[in-house]
Amino acid sequence: xxxxxxxxxxxxxxxxxxDEYKKIxxxxxxxxxxxxxxxxxxxxxxxxxxxxxxxxxKLFPTDGDEIIVKAxxxxxxxxxxxxxxxxxxxxxxxxxxxxxxxxxxxxxxxGGILRDIFTMGARPIICFNSLRFGSLDxxxxxxxxxxxxxxxxxxxxxxxIPTVGGEVYxxxxxxxxxxxxxxxxxxxxxxxxxxxKATGIGNPIFYVGAATGxxxxxxxxxxSRELTDESHEDRPAVQVGDPFLEKLLLEACLExxxxxxxxxxxxxxxxxxxxxxxxxxxxxxxGIVLDIDKVPRRNLYMNSYEVMLSESQERMLLIVExxxxxxxxxxxxxxDLHAVxxxxxxxxxxxxxYERDKLVADIPADSLVNNAPIYTPDExxxxxxxxxxxxxxxxxxxxxxxxxxxxxxxxxxxxxxxRWVWRQYDHMVRTNTIFxxxxxxxxIRIKGTKKGIAVxxxxxxxxxxxxxxxxxxxxxxxAARNVACVGAKPIAFTNCLxxxxxxxxxxxxxxxxxxxxxxxxxxxxxTPCTGGNVSFYNESPxxxxxxxxxxxxxxxxxxxxxxxxxxFQNENDLIFLxxxxxxxxxxxxxxxxxxxxxxxxxxxxxxxxxxxxQEFLVxxxxxxxxxxxxxxxxxxxxxxxxxxxxxxxxxLGAVIDLTELNNPSLRIDSILFGETHSRAIVSIRGxxxxxxxxxxxxxxxxxxxxxxxxGDRLRVDDCIDLKVSDLYKIYExxxxxxxxx
Amino acid sequence: xxxxxxVFPGSNCDYDCFYIIDKIFAINVEYVWHKNPTIGPCxxxxxxxxxxxxxxxxxxxxxxxxxxxxxxxxxxxxxxxILGICNGFQILLETGLxxxxxxxxxxxxxxxxxxxxxTNFYDTxxxxxxxxDKPLSIPIAHGEGNYFCDRDIxxxxxxxxxxxxxxxxxxxxxxxxxxxxxxxNNIAGIVNKKRNILGMMPHPERASEKIIGTDDGKAIFQSxxxxxx
Numbered sequence: 023x024x025x026x027x028x029x030x031x032x033x034x035x036x037x038x039x040x041d042e043y044k045k046i047x048x049x050x051x052x053x054x055x056x057x058x059x060x061x062x063x064x065x066x067x068x069x070x071x072x073x074x075x076x077x078x079x080k081l082f083p084t085d086g087d088e089i090i091v092k093a094x095x096x097x098x099x100x101x102x103x104x105x106x107x108x109x110x111x112x113x114x115x116x117x118x119x120x121x122x123x124x125x126x127x128x129x130x131x132x133g134g135i136l137r138d139i140f141t142m143g144a145r146p147i148i149c150f151n152s153l154r155f156g157s158l159d160x161x162x163x164x165x166x167x168x169x170x171x172x173x174x175x176x177x178x179x180x181x182x183i184p185t186v187g188g189e190v191y192x193x194x195x196x197x198x199x200x201x202x203x204x205x206x207x208x209x210x211x212x213x214x215x216x217x218x219k220a221t222g223i224g225n226p227i228f229y230v231g232a233a234t235g236x237x238x239x240x241x242x243x244x245x246s247r248e249l250t251d252e253s254h255e256d257r258p259a260v261q262v263g264d265p266f267l268e269k270l271l272l273e274a275c276l277e278x279x280x281x282x283x284x285x286x287x288x289x290x291x292x293x294x295x296x297x298x299x300x301x302x303x304x305x306x307x308x309g310i311v312l313d314i315d316k317v318p319r320r321n322l323y324m325n326s327y328e329v330m331l332s333e334s335q336e337r338m339l340l341i342v343e344x345x346x347x348x349x350x351x352x353x354x355x356x357x358d359l360h361a362v363x364x365x366x367x368x369x370x371x372x373x374x375x376y377e378r379d380k381l382v383a384d385i386p387a388d389s390l391v392n393n394a395p396i397y398t399p400d401e402x403x404x405x406x407x408x409x410x411x412x413x414x415x416x417x418x419x420x421x422x423x424x425x426x427x428x429x430x431x432x433x434x435x436x437x438x439x440x441r442w443v444w445r446q447y448d449h450m451v452r453t454n455t456i457f458x459x460x461x462x463x464x465x466i467r468i469k470g471t472k473k474g475i476a477v478x479x480x481x482x483x484x485x486x487x488x489x490x491x492x493x494x495x496x497x498x499x500x501a502a503r504n505v506a507c508v509g510a511k512p513i514a515f516t517n518c519l520x521x522x523x524x525x526x527x528x529x530x531x532x533x534x535x536x537x538x539x540x541x542x543x544x545x546x547x548x549t550p551c552t553g554g555n556v557s558f559y560n561e562s563p564x565x566x567x568x569x570x571x572x573x574x575x576x577x578x579x580x581x582x583x584x585x586x587x588x589x590f591q592n593e594n595d596l597i598f599l600x601x602x603x604x605x606x607x608x609x610x611x612x613x614x615x616x617x618x619x620x621x622x623x624x625x626x627x628x629x630x631x632x633x634x635x636q637e638f639l640v641x642x643x644x645x646x647x648x649x650x651x652x653x654x655x656x657x658x659x660x661x662x663x664x665x666x667x668x669x670x671x672x673x674l675g676a677v678i679d680l681t682e683l684n685n686p687s688l689r690i691d692s693i694l695f696g697e698t699h700s701r702a703i704v705s706i707r708g709x710x711x712x713x714x715x716x717x718x719x720x721x722x723x724x725x726x727x728x729x730x731x732x733g734d735r736l737r738v739d740d741c742i743d744l745k746v747s748d749l750y751k752i753y754e755x756x757x758x759x760x761x762x763x
Numbered sequence: 764x765x766x767x768x769x770v771f772p773g774s775n776c777d778y779d780c781f782y783i784i785d786k787i788f789a790i791n792v793e794y795v796w797h798k799n800p801t802i803g804p805c806x807x808x809x810x811x812x813x814x815x816x817x818x819x820x821x822x823x824x825x826x827x828x829x830x831x832x833x834x835x836x837x838x839x840x841x842x843x844x845i846l847g848i849c850n851g852f853q854i855l856l857e858t859g860l861x862x863x864x865x866x867x868x869x870x871x872x873x874x875x876x877x878x879x880x881x882t883n884f885y886d887t888x889x890x891x892x893x894x895x896d897k898p899l900s901i902p903i904a905h906g907e908g909n910y911f912c913d914r915d916i917x918x919x920x921x922x923x924x925x926x927x928x929x930x931x932x933x934x935x936x937x938x939x940x941x942x943x944x945x946x947x948n949n950i951a952g953i954v955n956k957k958r959n960i961l962g963m964m965p966h967p968e969r970a971s972e973k974i975i976g977t978d979d980g981k982a983i984f985q986s987x988x989x990x991x992x
Contacts, residue, residue, distance in 0.1 A: 175873050179904070180814045182775020266773050266817025273772075355799075357772060448875045448904045450810075450969050453779045458976070467974070469782070582974070 026056045036063035042395055049389045056326045057375070057382045061390065064293035064331055065300065068558055071394035074524040075556045078537050082551040083544050086514065089552070094699075096217055096305075097288065099552020101446055103578055105471045108212035113152070113205035113479070113518040113574040115557035117261040120202040124169025125176070128202050132177040133335050135206045137289035140272050141338065142215035142545040144208030145280045146630070147452060148466055149178045151188040151204045151542075152479040152518070152572045156197030156434050158760040163192075163228060166200050168761065174204070175446040178263035181272070184454050185447035187464035188476040189479050192435045198562025203518040203555075205574045207477060211466060212457045216258035216279050218288035218298075220306035220367045221339050225285060225312065227299070227365040230354060231271050234295070234329055235320035237261045248523055248561045251422075252500060267336040267374040274357040275338060283350050296330045296341040296390075299365075300373050303387035310387060311371045312365035326377040329561040343365060349573030401534055402527035404609045410488055411622040415607060418617055420691055424660075424741040426614055427695065428753055431657045432664060434615050438756030439668070441475075458532040460668075461505040461588040462653050463577070474582040477509035478575050481617075482655070485567035488609045488622035490532045490569055494539025499632045500655055501575035502547050506636035507651040507702060509586045509643025510577030512547060515742040517554040517573050522566035524558045532569040533558075540571060546629040549575065588730045589669035590705050591649040597658065597676060597729040599716065601635060603683055611656050612695035627699040632724075635700050638721040642704070647714050650705045660738055663701050663729075664749055667736055678729035678738040694738070705731055764992045765929030766807045767794040769835070769851075771826050773954060776812035776848065779968045784809075787971055787981065788988060806991050807844050808835060810851025812904070812966060822865065822907050825855035844888040844987050849905055852952075861955055861983045862920070862935040863912035863964045869945030873906040877976065878943055880951055880965060881931040884924050887954055889961045892986040898935040899928075899979040901965040903943060904953075908964040910946035910953075920953060928952035928963055 026032070033043050036059055046054055046062050054062065068074055075563070084093045090108055098112035116131025132149060139146040151174055156163040178185045220227070265380040273535035278284050286306065295317065303310040314326050320334070338362075341351050343376075354361040368374075373390070375383035386393075421427045431437055442458040455611040456474060463476040480501035486493030502512035517540070522529035539592070546552060554574075560567045579585060590597075607613050608622040642648050654662040667675055683693050706714050719726045737743045766784050770777045784792040795802055797815075802808065815826035826832075829921040839845055839860055839863065846871030847855040855861045868874055879898040882890055892898065912920070920926050928951040942949045944964075967980030 179873055179875075179906075180773070180775075180817065182813055188778055264817070266819070269773050269775070269814070269817075356796075445876055446873050448873070449777055450875060450902055450904060450966075450975070451779065453782065453969055453972070456974060592992075594951060 028053065028056065028059060035399065036060065037067060041595055042066060045395060049386060049393065050482065055382065058385055060327045060331050061383055061385060063295050064296055065390040066394045070293050070297055072556055073394050074397050074399050074558065076396050077398050078534055079117045080539055081537065081758045083541065084550050086550040087519045088513065089550060090212065090215065093195055093551050093553035097141050099209045099516065100142060100215060101552065103473065106211055107209055107468065108215060109207055109209055109447040109475065110139050110142045111205065111207035111516055111576055112138050112553055113203055113516045113572065114129040114555040115518050115520060116204065117199065117520065117557050119561055120170055121200055121630065123260045126262050127260055128170040128173030129177040130335050131202055131204045132174055132263045133263045133265065133268050134291045136181060136183065136203045136268065137291060139206045139208035140275055141218065141287050141289045143209035143214045144521065145276060146208040147185050147187040147454060148464065148477065149183050149204065149206050149480055150477055151185065151576065153188065153190045153195045154201040155192050156568065157194055158192055162667055163197065164761055168202065170202055171443050171446055172516060174565060176443055177263055177265045179448040180436065184449045184451050184455055186449050186466065187459050187477065190440050190443055193568065195565055195568045197557065199560045199567055199571055201560065201567065203572045205420060205516065207475065207576065213658050214279060216284065216287050218302050218305055219286045220302035220308050220310055222285055223308065223367055223369050225344050225367045226342050226347060226363045227367065228340040228342050228350065229317060229337065229364045230340055230359055231363045232264065232267055232334055233318040234332045235334045236324065236332060237334050237709050238330060239328060239331055248559045254284050261333055261335045264333050270338055270357045271338055274354055277353050278350060281353065283353065284340050285343050288339045290337040290339060291416065292333065294331060294333045300341065300387040300390040302341060303373055304361045304391040306367065309368040309370040310365060311368050312375045314375055314377045316362050316364040318360060318362055326375060326382040330375065365460065370711045373603065399524050399528040399530040401531040403531055404528035413608065413619065415605060421616065424694060425744055427612065428660055428664065430615060431611060431661050431755045432749060432753045434611065435757050435760060437611060437657050437661060439753060439754045440676045442756065442757045442761065456582060456585060457508065457587065462504040463510065465508050465585055467582050472581045474510065474579040474585060475610050476505045476508050476579060477578040478504035479572055481503060481570055481572045483570040484620060485609050485624055486569040489624040490535035491539040492624045492626060493542040493569070494536035494571055495627050495725055497571055497573045497700065498540050498543035499627055500653065501573040502549060503636055503653045505575050505577035506587065506639040507586065507653050509584050509640060510579040510646050511640050512549050512575050512577045512636065514550050515544065515550050515573050515575045516552050517571055520560050520567060520570040520572065521558055522561045529566060536569050536571045543629060547633055584646065586643045586648045586651045588652045588666065589650055590666045590674045593674065593707060593731055594709065595705040595731040596708055596711060596727060597703065597705050597731060598677065599701065599703055599728050600723050602698065602724045603688065603693055603696060604698050605689055605696040606696045607692055610658065610695060611695040612658060612691065625698060630718045632700045634721045634723055635702065636721055637701065638717065642717055647706055647710050648704050648715065649707060652703045654701040654703060655697065658697050660694045664736055666703055667746045668750050668753060673734060673750055675735045675746045676729050677732050680728060680739050682726045682728065704719040764790060764806045766790055767795045767802055767803055767805045768792060768811055770794045770807045770832060771813065771815035771829065773815050773817055774811050774813035775876065776966065776968060780809045783968045783971045783984060788984060790988060795831060796833045800830050800834065802831065802834045802838060805838065807987055808838060810845065810847040810854055812849030812851060815850055815854060822850060823857040826854045827857040832931055836860065837883065839960055842957055845914065846889060846987065847962040848905045848966055849964055852890045852964055854960040855960060860960050861953060862916045865907050866909040866911050867907050868909050874943055875904040876991045877902045877932060878965060879931050879933055879941065880928045880953055881935050881937055882928060883926055887958045887961065888990050889983050889986050890927060892989050893982040896935060898931055898933060901967055901970040901980045902967045905964055909944045910932045910950040912947065917947060923956055925956065926955050927954050927961060975989060
């Protein structure tokens with residue numbers, strides 16, 4: 023096999039350009055053999071090397087006092103949260119596998135992100151996901167949607183890690199290319215952090231977990247090209263997951279770490295054995311020798327190329343302290359796992375791979391990890407932006423019946439209840455889930471402390487399409503606002519940047535502008551980025567997806583007793599709208615769903631004001647002034663108020679009077695359904711009113727008293743008067759009724 | 764008194780059960796690894812939920828061959844209390860300590876949500892501290908919780924007052940609408956004839972603290988403790 027003559031076709035099939043091939047020759051001082059070519063091709067793929075995005079990603083703010091491991095240094099970022107504890111979290115995409123095989127694609131996505139967390143020594147305590155599909159009117163979309171949700175449920179439920187929240191959007195732009203972004207967060211004692219470094223010359227390298235098969239061969243390369251009509255033929259590039267095996271790996275790895283038996287640990291994810299060995303060697307500034315014949319295999323007829331490139335799931339690489347081999351084997355034996363020593367840490371910087379005593383790869387490890395080519399692709403302002411920001415708002419007629427508009431918005435799957443989805447996820451196991459899904463953020467407690475962790479994922483991708491810079495800003499701001507609404511202080515975020523082909527200058531411009539917007543918001547809100555994932559090539563034969571930089575924001579609440587729910591709580595509580603309302607219909611769901619117009623312009627988000635609002639929400643929660651708080655986003659004010667009444671237990675209604683908001687320049691539909699940023703609906707006890715208003719003034723926020731929690735109807739001026747339970751029914755049935763058709 | 768939580772490789776509610784017994788009731792509790800041949804000194808066994816062996820075959824079908832099971836059966840035969848929750852219930856059925864089987868939910872989907880339970884008898888190890896006629900709000904989380912058995916068994920269960928918990932609505936009425944998974948007679952939990960072994964699909968350990976929504980499940984653990992202390 024290693025004698026195969028490398029032709030231009032073979033090199034091209036490996037996704038390497040002529041210049042890249044020359045660079046490989048220069049590094050090696052000779053021609054590579056086929057195994058080496060395969061190794062370079064996966065490590066230099068976009069998925070592993072970030073070659074098209076690295077120059078942009080490095081602009082993200084990554085510093086912070088509490089940051090223990092910065093973005094890019096390890097498998098996931100790590101943050102000190104006090105009480106001797108640290109958290110590790112990350113979001114990752116599994117878009118292309120899910121488009122081909124939704125159940126396994128999504129399931130293995132969960133498996134991959136969980137390994138990223140426990141490979142750092144942390145126990146994953148929650149899962150999250152952000153999903154995007156085409157319209158539910160399409161039969162194929164229904165199949166994808168059902169398959170993805172079942173796949174996530176299958177893996178997470180079996181692992182016993184609660185899936186506590188996320189988001190699901192439906193839009194035609196995702197028709198042929200759904201997005202499946204999965205996130206996990208883990209907790210550990212901060213002195214238990216373990217890194218993916220191969221250190222200590224002579225230390226043995228152990229292979230643990232599933233045997234290596236031909237599945238997932240070249241998955242990293244597969245993720246680094248566009249989906250075509252023939253992509254289903256790539257099915258072998260999609261792996262099959264075994265959550266039970268992963269559960270054993272999780273418990274075994276954490277036990278090994280507890281007993282201080284291992285020096286380094288790295289999961290075998292994208293680019294499998296290749297990536298895990300050269301990355302650990304590179305981080306440890308050492309070399310590594312592998313005897314590939316020792317690697318357990320599912321298929322006897324595999325050559326070195328296939329073994330090195332396989333992406334079989336549920337495999338880990340351990341760097342063990344010499345002399346502790348037997349103790350490691352004992353722990354793994356307890357969990358019915360096989361441990362095989364496949365190599366050693368060695369002096370120098372070379373990764374050497376032997377097959378039947380023959381050297382089949384001999385590559386400087388660092389060249390694979392840090393010497394990948396870096397590109398700055400061409401960029402160009404997209405043509406479509408010229409006309410997308412030109413709407414004459416005066417030509418849009420006012421609706422004749424606002425009740426119908428509200429009902430149609432609540433029935434729209436992106437806005438409607440996602441209970442059909444999260445009911446299939448075990449969201450309560452480990453008994454830390456304080457807020458069930460449906461609140462602005464998921465909120466979990468950390469047992470043994472008073473603390474809680476709030477997480478929210480967010481991205482309005484239509485906003486990012488209309489105005490990538492503002493859209494990027496808004497994604498960060500809104501995710502942080504969601505976290506602040508439950509009373510937690512946003513501390514850091516991870517991101518999953520889903521875009522089209524970076525070699526298309528218009529797509530790359532979208533990418534760059536979105537990131538620039540995110541950076542502006544992240545710097546202002548003092549929320550550093552702890553890492554994440556870039557997913558390019560999200561294009562199907564029909565179209566490119568909307569630019570979708572998904573943000574996973576994490577916040578800390580010092581005392582879980584200060585938490586604020588999103589739903590109205592008490593009869594006679596006063597309702598306030600915080601933040602000003604403008605004629606902001608551009609990019610709104612109202613404009614898109616009711617008038618069929620997906621156009622801008624978008625209002626600019628004022629970060630100063632956003633920051634005040636978030637700080638206010640956290641402070642007001644701490645002072646126990648709020649009965650409820652809910653951020654306004656999709657669907658605007660009335661949808662937001664309706665959502666506040668949708669507590670499954672009480673469906674407490676509200677009487678709303680918007681006179682205070684009225685002003686001659688404001689359209690009624692802008693007030694009711696416009697999506698002006700930086701706003702929240704809060705409810706408070708009447709006796710807290712004056713302290714509350716003082717605090718509002720302290721933070722220089724605009725605030726309008728708009729009503730009272732009362733009865734079982736939602737009344738808004740003289741334009742809406744409906745029973746909450748009727749609205750709730752529409753909201754709850756929107757997705758099930760479409761899926762079951 | 765001493766409680767033991769049995770840990771199979773894929774158990775994932777072991778920690779939650781341990782936490783409740785240890786932190787909420789301050790009772791001595793230990794984990795027992797499934798490969799152990801014996802349980803050791805013990806007054807009360809909990810078989811927790813999870814996916815004991817991945818359950819790709821049939822839930823609990825492999826777990827019953829675990830080394831610890833022989834000692835658990837002995838413990839049971841002596842009339843000591845065993846509580847099997849979710850996958851623990853499935854294991855009790857596979858070992859034959861309880862009759863019947865659990866099929867896939869009739870929706871063919873995993874369901875995680877709060878349900879209401881009607882308690883039919885208050886004379887067992889597990890129900891003596893439950894408030895009379897109060898529907899208990901306790902969550903379920905399973906893909907295979909659809910209790911099934913033949914007519915003879917159901918008749919015996921009825922004649923011997925073995926159907927302890929049934930799914931009901933918030934007012935305590937046992938209705939079709941309140942049956943989440945298609946179980947015969949809305950069965951959520953049953954005891955053996957000797958009334959010392961309870962298998963139930965809902966998770967009382969997830970309903971024993973107000974902060975996570977409800978503490979209605981606490982009474983089930985409290986009942987066992989009352990009886991033993």
